[in-house]
Amino acid sequence: MASGSSNRVLRPLLLGILVLGVFVTLFVMYFKPYTSWLSVPVESVSEHVKNLISTKSDKNPTIVLIWLWPFGSKFDLSVCSSLFEVDNCLLTADRNLYNKSHGVIIHHRDIRGDLSNLPQLPRPFFQKWIWMNFESPTHSAKLPGIEKLFNLTLSYHLDSNILAPYGAMLPAEGEENFVPPSKNKLVCWIVSNWNPGHVRVKYFNELQKHVKVHAYGRAFGKHISDNDFMPTITSCKFYLSFENSVHKDYITEKLFNPLSVGTVPVVLGPTRQDYEKIVQGDAFIHVDDFSSPKDLADYLLLLDKNEEMYLRYFEWRRHFKVKQFLFTAEHACMACDYLRKHKEYKAFNDLDTWFWGS
Incomplete structure (x- = not known):
């Protein structure tokens, strides 16, 4: 009798618990709470989750492998974020990756x-x-088998996939009247690669007949140390920014070094039009603007006597400043940044024609 009475009590109790459980389940499934109950509004919860997922996926870095150290010169592989504001990039030289x-x-x-x-x-x-x-093409061996080997180009060429110039002109933060540092020499040239057949050597040999050029380097028995290199350029009114070969877009640090220290570069390289694609036309003197080295020499001597005319070559400094790139670390970081932004497939199938010409 006791057992039967107990069953009569338990059955309604279990049935009640079951019904309550079903009710609670339905309540949770279909009831929409007010947004004020949540720290994140209901309508933005899914977006919030998407952002979290996106953030997590962004932590997967873009990996760039330095297969061959340029000229065997190694650099710090951890500088992309700290120096160049390129995040989520992992530079490595580990070929296991x-x-x-x-x-x-x-x-x-x-x-x-x-x-x-x-x-x-x-x-x-x-x-x-x-x-x-x-x-330049003159100093780059043309190697059989590489014409269709690469996907992307990284060079000074203005139409490279990843443009890696020797320098650039950036907007200045504010206008200022620039006063060049004091000078005790008129024309200077520091050269390491001396070849009598180079156009620049032939031009120099004629130019020095008409104006004194303070020339330094192995060819002149006057070594300039790294510490003295930029101060020497600074001490001159004009610097011979003569490239070792003449090719489209091949404009190197020889232009940007004097610009950065308040010396007027006298350039020999590609056309004036090529130079003016990357630097203001009144910031330099081009040898092509003169019919002969003697005419150039006469013009430099005139500027030496006319300070007003000379100072016009620094007007650009009121609006621009020089940026020089950190070789080759900065360019590797630029490549990584490009890969992060360009996931599409690319192939470069005419390297020989593009770089060395037909």
């Missing part, structure tokens, strides 16, 4: 003639090989 690398930078001047020091493993579908070169 080849299969995970989104980009592989290969420096042209360090490629062997038989291509034996290039990666031998298959290229992952997502990976791009980047051809890096800062030298």
